[in-house]
Amino acid sequence: MSTTPHPAQTQMATIPVELYRTIVECLPQDISKADLVNFSLASHAWKAEVDRVLWSRVTMEVPDLTLELLSVLEQQHSRHVRRFTMWLWPDNRYDGTPYVLPECPPYDRIHDLLHKSLQPSLTHLHLHLRKAWTTDWQSWYRAHFPALKTFHFTAMDHNDYWIQACIPEFLARHPGIEEVGIFDGDEHLHFQELKKLEAEGTNILPNLRVLQTTPRGALWCLSLEKPQLEVMVLGKGMYNPNGHNDQLAVLVRQKFPALRVLDLPETFEHSLILAYIQPRSFPVLEELYNVYLGPITRAADLEKLYRDYISHFSHPHLRILTCHLRSRGRRVRHEEVTQIITWIRSGCPSLQHLELSDGNERNRRFKCTFDPEGKPDIRLMVGGSMMESQLPSSRRLVSPFC
Secondary structure (H helix, E strand, C coil), X not given: CCCCCCHHHHHHHCCCHXXXXXXXXXXXXXXXXXXXXXXXXXXXXXXXXXXXXXXXXXXXXXXXXXXXXXXXXXXXXXXXXXEEEEEECCCCCCCCCCECCCCCCCHHHHHHHHHHHCCCCCCEEXXXXXCCECCHHHHHHHCCCCCCCXXXXXXXXXXXXXXXXXXXXXXXXXXXXXXXXXXXXXXXXXXXXXXXXXXXXXXXXXXXXXXXXXXXXXXXXXXXXXXXXXXXXXXXXXXXXXXXXXXXXXXXXXXXXXXXXXXXXXXXCCCCHHHHCCCCCCCCCCEXXXXXXXXXXXXXXXXXXXXXXXXXXXXXXXXXXXXXXXXXCCCCCHHHHHHHHHHHHHHCCCCCEEEEEECCEEEEEEXXXXXXXXXXXXXXXXXXXXXXXXXXHHHCCCCCCC
């Protein structure tokens, strides 16, 4: 029987071991786990490096977590974990009373995992609560993660007061955090508590770059004075999903000297939003999502949209814009889309990608891209399919402003 090694094995053997980690770190983010496992079968050295990637992101669902997974993580791979996500789900027998976690494994072991094994390496912590909790689990909020950069917390029901007290304390104890995301219905209360801690002399989130919360929560966060904020993602509130319009209108009129990305709530429909988002408040804005342009029923509405709002919308650095409008009683016409894109491009000369959707049919949207010379191309998308036949080449935008 031949003992000649496979050519691929020979090639792999010629790669210096010190380059293995560099190669693994350069693999695409969306590479499948199956491909990573195949890498790990090449040798013990490859397995050691691939395990760092395979176990860098861990998601646990409680109480469905298996003891086998927890044991493997504790004994072999806890040092590899960088991003830890935990979903706390009560069982289907939830009857409306606060859910109490049993004080027995694996819950005490998860507690130890957070307090001990994951502390040195963890950079991203994501926690999601499904129901109210009255267990002593709030003690793990006292854990300290020296390398933590991202903290996300969401809850889908009323929670006990301990959450309002512990989340601000947790954030104040981690000054290295650069990204915060909070959606639990009490976002503003957490930032109010942080404001009190700041007044007492605590340096609150000095490195904050990314904020994800409701408009009400963002307004309170801005009271902490974070001029370095670069990305702001706003979502609807839990208890009053459609009650954020006025708060958002106030928020976008504040000054954001370093903000590059602004993502508005999908349900936000305020016809003055284009008038509020001005270059003096957003001097370096590059990406803007979910802008509501207004309702259109006749030609006069389109002219009013331009005269009152679009003509004042000018952002020299804007590269990406997604927006939507409502055409009452009918579909948005191609010529209307062409005209709107022409007007917007005139005030945003750096625009590279623009997407406009019909508020009446969210799966029907127009995508416009601009080539390096500034020539645009508009295409109609229905669902995930392109409907080029709906938009003949004679109707492709040829903007006089390019």
